[in-house]
Structures are given as C-alpha cells and as structure tokens.
Amino acid sequence: MKRIDALKAIYPELEHCIVVTIMGAVAAELQSLGHRTNFFYLQHAMGLASSVGLGIALSRPKLPVVVLDGDGSLLMNLGGLTTLARYEPRNLLHVVFDNESLLSVGGFPTATSTGSDLAAIARGAGVPRTATVTTLEEFTQEFQAAQQARELTTLVAKVEATGPAGYVTDLALLENRYQFARHLKSLAEE
Amino acid sequence: MPVSVQSSALIYHALKDCGVRLVSALPETWLVHLIRMAEDDPAMTLVRLAKEEEGVGISTGAHFAGVKSAMLMQNHGFLAAINGIVSCAQLYRIPLLMLISQRGSFGEKDPWQTEGGGVTEHVLEALRIPFDCLDAPEQVSRKIAKAQTLAYSASRPVALLLSRDLMWEDA
Numbered sequence: 001m002k003r004i005d006a007l008k009a010i011y012p013e014l015e016h017c018i019v020v021t022i023m024g025a026v027a028a029e030l031q032s033l034g035h036r037t038n039f040f041y042l043q044h045a046m047g048l049a050s051s052v053g054l055g056i057a058l059s060r061p062k063l064p065v066v067v068l069d070g071d072g073s074l075l076m077n078l079g080g081l082t083t084l085a086r087y088e089p090r091n092l093l094h095v096v097f098d099n100e101s102l103l104s105v106g107g108f109p110t111a112t113s114t115g116s117d118l119a120a121i122a123r124g125a126g127v128p129r130t131a132t133v134t135t136l137e138e139f140t141q142e143f144q145a146a147q148q149a150r151e152l153t154t155l156v157a158k159v160e161a162t163g164p165a166g167y168v169t170d171l172a173l174l175e176n177r178y179q180f181a182r183h184l185k186s187l188a189e190e
Numbered sequence: 191m192p193v194s195v196q197s198s199a200l201i202y203h204a205l206k207d208c209g210v211r212l213v214s215a216l217p218e219t220w221l222v223h224l225i226r227m228a229e230d231d232p233a234m235t236l237v238r239l240a241k242e243e244e245g246v247g248i249s250t251g252a253h254f255a256g257v258k259s260a261m262l263m264q265n266h267g268f269l270a271a272i273n274g275i276v277s278c279a280q281l282y283r284i285p286l287l288m289l290i291s292q293r294g295s296f297g298e299k300d301p302w303q304t305e306g307g308g309v310t311e312h313v314l315e316a317l318r319i320p321f322d323c324l325d326a327p328e329q330v331s332r333k334i335a336k337a338q339t340l341a342y343s344a345s346r347p348v349a350l351l352l353s354r355d356l357m358w359e360d361a
Contacts, residue, residue: 020251040254045278048247052278055251055259058235059212079240080247087237177282181254188256 001136003097003159004029007068009140013147014039014066017093018184020053021068022046024104025163026097030068032164035171040180043173047077050084050094056184057089063187064091064147071098071112078121084152085126093146094127094154101161122154129153192359198223200327201289201352204334205260210287211235212252214245215262220291220357224262242267246274250284258338260287265294265310266303268349275347276317285341285348287334292323292351297358314349321349325356 003025011033019039021027027041042049053067074081074096084094100113112118119130129151133139139157146153202224205213213228214237215221228236235257239245245261252259263271268290279286293300294307314321320340324330333350341348 042247042278042282044281045247045274048243048250048274048278051244051247052251052254054237054244055212055248055253056255057251058237058248059252059255059257077241077244080244082240083237083244173281174283177254184254185256 001134001139001157001159002162003099003157004032005136006097006139006157006159007033009136010143013143017064017066018056018060019066019068020049020056022049022070022073024070024167026068026070028164028167028169031169031171037179037183039176041171041176046073047080049073050077050080053092053094054080054084054087054089057092058087060184060187061089061091064093065089066093066095069094069096071096071100071110071118072102074118075110075112075116078125081122081125081127081154084154085122085128088128088152090150090152092152093143094122094152095143096154096156097159098156099159099161103161103163104167107161119154119156122156127152127154130156132156132158134158193220193223194357194359195223197327197330197356198227200330201324201334202227204331206231206234207331208335208338209258210260211257212237212249212259213262214239214248214259216242216245216264216267218264218267218291218293220293220352221262221264242271243274246271246278246286249286250278250282253284260289262289264291265351266306268310269306269313272313272317275319279347280317283345285338285345287338287341288347288349290349290351291357292353295354297354310351319347319349320344321351323351323353325353327356330356
C-alpha cells in the first residue's frame with residue numbers, strides 16, 4: 001500500500017474531521033490532495049502530533065479528531081501512547097503510517113523494520129482499539145470502523161517507503177496555524 | 191512534607207482567575223498540592239504526562255481549541271521539553287504558560303537536583319523565553335496574570351520559576 005493512496009481513500013472523510021499530521025511526506029502528500037483549513041501540519045517537534053491531537057480532543061470532545069502519525073515520529077513519543085490511553089478520548093483516531101523508515105532524511109530504517117510492533121505497543125499502553133493493516137481495502141474498512149466505534153483507536157497502516165519529490169509547500173507554517181485555529185473557533189460559534 | 195499548601199493554593203487560584211481550564215503536569219515534590227487541587231476541581235482538566243514535552247503539544251492543541259492552559263513541571267522537566275518548546279510552541283507562536291519549580295537553588299539538599307538548578311535560567315535566556323521568579327506570596331497573583339498577558343500578546347512561551355522560599359516551608 002502506498003501512503004498517498006491511503007490518504008486518497010480517506011480524504012473525503014477528513015473533510016468532516018479536525019486533522020493533525022506530522023511533518024515530511026504525510027504533510028506534503030495530504031496537501032497535494034488539497035489543503036483544507038481543518039488540517040494542521042505539525043512541521044517539526046517530532047512525536048508531538050498525537051499530543052496536539054489529544055489537547056484538541058480533550059478540549060473539544062464533540063469534534064472528531066484524526067491524527068496522521070508516522071513510525072519515526074511515534075517512536076519519539078511512545079510515552080504519549082500511555083497518556084492517550086489514560087484519558088481515552090472517544091473522539092480521537094490515531095493513524096500511524098508505518099513505512100519502517102525515516103524516509104525524509106534518507107530512508108534510514110526504524111525499529112519497526114526489525115520487529116517493533118506499534119499496534120502491540122499501543123495495545124500494551126492501554127489503547128482500547130488497535131489494528132495493523134497492510135492493504136488499502138483493510139485500511140479503508142478499519143478507518144471507517146474506527147470512526148463509527150467512537151472509541152480511541154490506534155490504526156497502524158503498513159505502507160511503502162516512498163514519498164513525494166519534495167517536502168516544502170507554499171503554505172506558510174503560521175498561515176496554516178492561524179487558519180486552523182480560526183477554523184476551530186468558527187465551529188465553536190456554530 | 192513541608193510543601194506550602196498556602197502558596198500552592200495561591201498559585202492555583204491565580205491560574206483559575208486567569209481562565210486556565212487545562213493543566214498538564216508531571217508530579218514532583220513541590221507540585222503535589224497544586225496537582226491535587228487540579229485533580230479535585232471538576233472544572234479543571236488535569237492531564238498527567240509521561241514526559242513533559244507532551245505537555246507542549248497538549249497545550250498547543252488546547253490553544254487551537256480555544257482553551258487556556260498551563261504546564262506544571264520541575265526545571266529538569268523543562269530541560270526535557272526543550273525541542274517541543276522550540277519546534278512547536280515557538281515555531282507556531284503558541285502562548286504557553288509554564289510554571290517551573292526551580293530545584294537546585296540555595297538550600298537544596300538533594301544532590302541530584304543541583305546541576306539543573308544552575309542552568310535553568312541560562313537556558314531560558316538562551317531560548318529568549320521571558321521569565322520571572324515567584325518568591326513572595328503577595329506577588330503570586332499579579333505575576334501569573336502578567337505572565338499570561340505577555341504570553342498572549344507576544345504569542346510566545348513564558349515561564350514563572352517557583353522558588354524554594356515560596357514552595358517550601360522550612361526553606
């Protein structure tokens with residue numbers, strides 16, 4: 001499965017969610033499908049995308065929040081899984097694209113390439129719903145099932161270690177940040 | 191345990207008066223009463239962390255969602271959170287209110303706290319984070335309010351160092 005195809009498959013669903021992504025390929029590929037003001041790309045601070053998602057999910061429990069994480073980023077904040085599990089926000093869906101590689105810095109293999117199992121780690125941390133998928137069909141099915149379940153889910157999608165040609169887009173970091181905050185504020189006023 | 195309940199209550203009520211509705215924390219001796227007050231308050235969301243850097247992300251998310259927050263941590267936790275502070279809170283201009291217990295200052299008896307005490311203020315300066323020290327009870331409320339005001343007007347992290355004189359009764 002290619003990550004860009006997985007993103008295409010869930011793109012229509014993301015329109016109705018608050019989306020937080022990691023930096024690098026995930027951010028660039030999602031933007032290539034079309035930026036929306038409900039998407040925030042955390043373009044550094046590796047590991048913290050899931051924590052940002054938790055902060056939003058706890059503050060706005062009625063909004064569906066989707067975090068698009070990666071193996072390299074999640075490995076930098078494994079303790080954060082225990083915090084997610086501890087507060088167990090029902091409106092948080094934590095997707096991890098696992099390409100077993102630090103792709104954007106030259107493709108060096110991460111520990112998932114030698115057997116570390118992120119879904120098992122999430123399960124061990126106490127995340128109530130976890131799954132690992134390897135095909136696009138399974139991914140789409142599990143993503144939809146997780147949204148319907150309304151229960152904290154970590155969904156690990158095994159993807160190929162391929163990405164876009166470049167990572168810098170014409171969306172400035174602060175432009176994205178203020179658009180996103182305004183988007184959330186507009187929902188508050190509804 | 192001679193941690194001052196009175197000073198902890200002053201700090202907690204100052205945070206409440208500033209509209210803080212979410213507190214993230216990692217326990218340390220000086221913070222025990224503050225954390226219990228947050229835990230016992232149904233109007234406060236307390237997020238207990240595994241590591242302090244997570245709190246930067248959580249406060250960022252809370253800010254985007256329109257909720258005022260604060261981080262409670264020891265200075266060694268601040269040192270552990272630096273990349274998050276730089277690459278999330280500073281890069282994205284987040285008004286982050288950090289309350290940091292200043293362990294390792296004069297009077298410290300624990301040998302393991304002493305190195306962090308000597309570098310905390312220098313690191314805050316190097317990061318260009320405005321900071322002040324909370325040491326006199328009568329100044330707690332005003333200083334916390336003023337720190338939060340600057341955090342929001344500058345859209346940047348600010349820090350208040352909780353001193354031994356304020357937090358420890360037999361200092």
